[in-house]
Amino acid sequence: xxxxxxxxxxxxxxxxxxxxxxxxxxxxxxxxxxxxxxxxxxxxxxxxxxxxxxxxxxxxxxxxxxxxxxxxxxxxxxxxxxxxxxxxxxxxxxxxxxxxxxxxxxxxxxxxxxxxxxxxxxxxxxxxxxxxxxxxxxxxxxxxxxxxxxxxxxxxxxxxxxxxxxxxxxxxxxxxxxxxxxxxxxxxxxxxxxxxxxxxxxxxxxxxxxxxxxxxxxxxxxxxxxxxxxxxxxxxxxxxxxxxxxxxxxxxxxxxxxxxxxxxxxxxxxxxxxxxxxxxxxxxxxxxxxxxxxxxxxxxxxxxxxxxxxxxxxxxxxxxxxxxxxxxxxxxxxxxxxxxxxxxxx
Ligand code: ATP
Ligand code: MG
Ligand code: FE
Numbered sequence: 312x313x314x315x316x317x318x319x320x321x322x323x324x325x326x327x328x329x330x331x332x333x334x335x336x337x338x339x340x341x342x343x344x345x346x347x348x349x350x351x352x353x354x355x356x357x358x359x360x361x362x363x364x365x366x367x368x369x370x371x372x373x374x375x376x377x378x379x380x381x382x383x384x385x386x387x388x389x390x391x392x393x394x395x396x397x398x399x400x401x402x403x404x405x406x407x408x409x410x411x412x413x414x415x416x417x418x419x420x421x422x423x424x425x426x427x428x429x430x431x432x433x434x435x436x437x438x439x440x441x442x443x444x445x446x447x448x449x450x451x452x453x454x455x456x457x458x459x460x461x462x463x464x465x466x467x468x469x470x471x472x473x474x475x476x477x478x479x480x481x482x483x484x485x486x487x488x489x490x491x492x493x494x495x496x497x498x499x500x501x502x503x504x505x506x507x508x509x510x511x512x513x514x515x516x517x518x519x520x521x522x523x524x525x526x527x528x529x530x531x532x533x534x535x536x537x538x539x540x541x542x543x544x545x546x547x548x549x550x551x552x553x554x555x556x557x558x559x560x561x562x563x564x565x566x567x568x569x570x571x572x573x574x575x576x577x578x579x580x581x582x583x584x585x586x587x588x589x590x591x592x593x594x595x596x597x598x599x600x601x602x603x604x605x606x607x608x609x610x611x612x613x614x615x616x617x618x619x620x621x622x623x624x625x626x627x628x629x630x631x632x633x634x635x636x637x638x639x640x641x642x643x644x645x646x647x648x649x650x651x652x653x654x655x656x657x
Contacts, residue, residue, distance in 0.1 A: 312389040313340075314633060315377075315413070319406030320398025320426045321452065322347045322362045323367035325622030326377040327568035328388075329436070331630040339436045341381035342616075342623035344439070352493045356483070363401035368388040370409045377622070388419055392629020395423030395640070395657050396650030397453070404647035411642055420639035424628045426620075428653040430586040432463050432631055433624035433628075434613045442609075446580045449652075450595070451587030452479035452494070455567075457525045457574050458652060460584075463628070464635035467652050471525025474517070478563055478589045481529035482643045485536050485559050489552050499556045499590055506557030511539060513538060513562040525574050532562055542625025546553060564595045582609045591615035632656045 318325035328341040345353065347365030351357045378385060393410035396403060407423070414421035431447045447458040447467075455473035460466070476484070479496060486495020491502065513535050516528035536559050543550055575583050585599055596612045605609040617623065637656050 312464055312628045312633065313383065313387050313625050315388045315391045316622045316624070317391065317393040317406045317410040318426070318429070318620055318622045319366045319370070319402050319627045320394045320396070321402060321620055322357045322365070323620035324366045324373050325620060325625070326373045326625035327623030328377050328381045328383060328622060329623065329626040331620060331634055334442060335634050337630040339566050340383070341377040342621050343373050343377040343380060344596060344621050344638050345373045348494065350611065353616055355487055355493050357399070359401055362399060363405055366402055366405040372407060376558060384414070385417060386437065388417055390420050390422060390629060390633050390639075391417075392422045392424050392625050392632065394426045394429065394625050394645060396426065398417055398648060400646060400648045402646065407644060407646045410568050411644065415642060421642065421644060422629050422632050422635055422637070423640040423644045423657040424625060424632060425650055425652060425655050426625075428457070428463065428467055428655045429624035429628040431458070431460060431584055432628035433617045433621070434584050434586060434611050435463070435631070436511035436623060436627050437613050437617060438611045441584065442582045444580055445582040445584055446571065446575045446578070447586060448567060449582045449587045450478040450567060450585065450589035452483070453477050454587065455527050455529070456652065457571060459578065459580070462635070463655070464631040465655055467655060469652060471523070473529060473571065475530035477529050477568065478524045478527070478529060479587070481533050482589065484533050486539055488540050489550065491552070494544040496592060498590060499560060500594070502553050503557035503560045503594065506551070506553030507556070508557040508561035510554035511558040512550070512582050513558055515562055515566045518566060525570055526568060527570065529563070532559065552597060560592070560594050564592070564598045567595060568599045568602050571599070572608060576606055582611065584611045586613060586618060588619045590618040628655070
């Protein structure tokens, strides 16, 4: 069966096509993404109205490209999955409306699915079925959560999350402090390669003995970087961008991997999946690989292209939801900007 995935929760219009095989494995056929990120760069963050308009313009061309890449016709589609939330209301609505129209026109079932669960499900395109249970560290622009995944199509439970900024948000804010472009993850990752991660001892938030075990905090780290940069500027010193980037990145990777490995060990879960845009970070994956190896935990990180927003992740989750025999959504499906991760399909 062929499943089409439609993603429009933020600033990427994504159309994915996958094949669900009878044995439950899911094969990637097409993954086309149109991003409006350059239109938001000068504002230092996503401008919702601009994102919605860009989705409107990109939806049909991106869909065409996906079918061309896969060598399929729209009539080959057996089901359509669309991001129903969480995300920007106007942006989500464009995808939901388009998916409804495609589903109605093709006479195929429609499945509203969860963007965050999609970030995890995408890993099955690269590494095959997820063992049950597994632990997921979801690190993206808007979320930072530790999740127990008993069933990617239905049972996801949060065991920890950030109490303030998301990890990706911290990257974006620190990049701004250092005069690096938006989004900040890729340029910090690159700058850090020439820096010393031990140069500056930035704080590790929420790691004290009285802090909630599996929660995270990144706003103190961001403030510490800001103070450090201000101090250097006040002394008339040039900012050692590479050292600051490397030291900040080390602090983020340290707390994320330490807590994820501890959560896996304490709950006796043998597999950790790291996903979401920040999973594309080179230091996060190398430190996670080292610590998981030491703890005897299998680590799965999708390739960077699959970590950031795309339609393939929604198609992959849709395929798992179809395979599980879940009921399709009704045609009055609406977007839910605050959809919790426990609501895998709606
Ligand atoms: P959410 O999924 O929570 O709704 P989102 O969809 O905007 O948010 P993603 O597209 O998953 O988020 O991730 C975008 C974030 O990933 C940005 O904050 C960006 O800076 C960060 N990011 C991308 N590449 C890297 C990298 N190599 N290192 C660190 N962060 C990165
Ligand atoms: Mg984006
Ligand atoms: Fe995302």
